[in-house]
Amino acid sequence: MKISLIEYDAGNLPSVERALARQGVACERAATADAVRGAEALILPGVGHFGQLMRTLGARGLIAPLAEAISRGTPLLGICLGLQALFSGSEEAPGDAGLGLYAGQVAALPATAKxxxxxxxxxxxxxxxxxxxGVPASAYFYFAHSYAVLHQGPGGAAEAAxxxxxxxxxxxxxxxxxLEQKNIFAVQFHPEKSAEAGARVLRNFVAHAASLRAAAQSRR
Amino acid sequence: MTLARRIIPCLDTDGERVVKGVQFVNLRDAGDPAALAARYNAEGADELVVLDIAASRDHRPTFLETIRRVAAELAIPLTAGGGVATVAEGRAILRAGADKLTVNTAALRRPELLTELAAEFGSQAVVLAIDAKRVGHRWETFVRGGRDSADRDAVEWASEGASRGAGEILLTSMDRDGTRSGFDIALTAAISEKVGVPVIASGGANVPADFLDVFIAGRADAALAASIFHDAVQGLGDLKRYLAENGVPVRLTR
Structure with missing residues (x-):
């Protein structure tokens, strides 16, 4: 199975490509509506700013094709900002709508921690x-973010999830x-930067995406 | 469930080769940054920093190629920098495969650069490098690889840098750098307590107890060293096990 990485300017695309290549997974970049619609499985990588991500996806005409592909059952892995983009919006960019697969707002982590x-x-x-x-309970993952889907408190996003x-x-x-539901998978950490534990998460996504796809084809 | 304290090996390069503190063992091509990167990735480094200490404009394409080669070896985050003065130069470093970039002299000359970089790439990608030295009753900030005083209080500058968009401070004690006499605990604590972003302590690392001190008393979020790792004086795995035994949360890899 081939993985399509949604391409937009601010992405950490090469890191994700390298991480998949190390696992022997074939991938290509998807920068057009057709490429997103035709993908076998999608990864939405993300670093940077919520508003910039949504505006870039919008300017490239990728928001509707992405929503369509997800509702048709195409497996998706959102990474970091790619998890946050699944929600209605973010405190980081109050004017920019997210994909809205889950209601609620992404909120700032409290400044009580660094x-x-x-x-x-x-x-x-x-x-x-x-x-x-297969990931040990004690495994560490690499995070780099200031906004999140808070489990309680402002945003109401975790309740929605x-x-x-x-x-x-x-x-x-x-x-x-x-976050996992049917064909939707998302992680707030960066599996592509999380050494062995992250590699296992990427392999697991590819394996589950392949079995979801096989199940969908046998139903046809 | 606590954020682990990070151990970060640093490669000082002339753009192409590792140039500082090199008495390597067990490495066929000892000065090659990609070979060292592969070794540290396997040994459990939490992150890697690669700096172009020559930072001459002519060498920039060579350094970008070095970043590419280093990034290809890593399944952990990479920070790179040296002489970055514009958003375009920052973009080139990130596109080459770095996750974060460091800025130093150019940010002191024009602090708006931090805001511009943060707006473009996010604060999590912008590391303010500060070279500090005790002068009288304060720590003074130095620029141009430690050659000139910027006549700025380092604690104040760290605080301003964070408020302008830097997502992390890479703090080097010039008094301790290269001395192997331990981190500057007072300097690290002064800045870590003042700023709301993570602080990476650098300069003076020698024995495992130095790392314990800088994490506990110095309140550092991460600790960086070069020669003790390059020379295999200190193994990363042994260092992390020592820290874990002494109650510091670290990521143990095996």
């Missing part, structure tokens, strides 16, 4: 997770670190 939340942190498992299969929130992390406040 921000950005930068470095390696551990997860708290809430439910069974396909992405975290409900059971899709399968793991959380804590930095000043508890926030959603791994």
């Amino acid at each position: 921000l950005p939340h930068m470095g390696w942190n551990q997860l708290q498992r809430k439910r069974a997770s396909a992405l975290l299969e 409900g059971d899709a929130a399968v793991a959380t992390c804590d930095h000043g406040a508890e926030f959603v670190a791994v």
Whole structure:
């Protein structure tokens, strides 16, 4: 199976490409509506600013094709900002709408801890997770962000995600670190920068995307 | 569940080769940054910093190629810098494969650069490097690789830099750099307590107890060293196990 990486200017695309290549996974860049519509599986990588991501996706005409592909069942992995983009909006860019797959707002982490939340942190498992299969409970993942889907408090985004929130992390406040529902997968950390643990998450995504696709084809 | 304290090896290069503190062992091509990067990635480094200490404009394409070669070896974050003065130069470094870039002299000359870089790439990608030296009753900020005083209080400059958009401070004690007499705990604590962004302590690392001191008393979020790692005086795995045994949260890899 081939993975399509959604291409936009601010992305950490080469890092994700290198990480997939190390796992022997074929990937290509998707920069057009047709490429997104035709993808077997999608990754939305993300670093930078919520508003800039949404405006760039909009300017390239990728928002509707992306929403269509997801609703048709195309497996998607959102990374960092790519997780936040699944929600209605973000405090970081009040004027810019997100993809809106989940209601609620991404909010700033509390300034009681040092921000950005930068470095390696551990997860708290809430439910069974396909992405975290075979990953030791004590594993560390690399985070670099100041906004998050807060588990409680402002935004109401975690309530909207409900059971899709399968793991959380804590930095000043508890926030959603791994989100999974049907064909939607997303992580707040950077698997492409998270050494062995991150590589396992990428392999798990590719494996589950392939089995979702096989199941969809056998139904046809 | 706590954010781990980071251990960061640093490669000082002339753009192409590692040039400082090199008495390598067990490496066929000892001065090659990509070979060292691969070794540190495997040994459990939490991040890698690569600096172009010559930072001459002619060498820039060579340094970008070095970043590409180093990034290809890493499954951990990479920070790169040296002489970055514009958003375009910052973009070139990130496009070559760095996750974060450092700025130093140019930010002191024109502090708006930090805001511009943060607006373009996000604060998490902008590291303000500060070279500080004790002068009288304060720590003074130095520029141009430590040659000139900028006549700025380093604690104040760190605070201003963070408020202008830097997402991290890479703090080097010029008094301790290269001395192997331990990190400057007072300087690190003064800046870490003042700013709301993570602080990477640099300069003076020698024995594991120095790292314990800078994390506990110095309140550093990360600690950087070069020669003790290059010379294999200190193994990364042993250092992290020592820190864990002494109650510092670290990412143990094996």
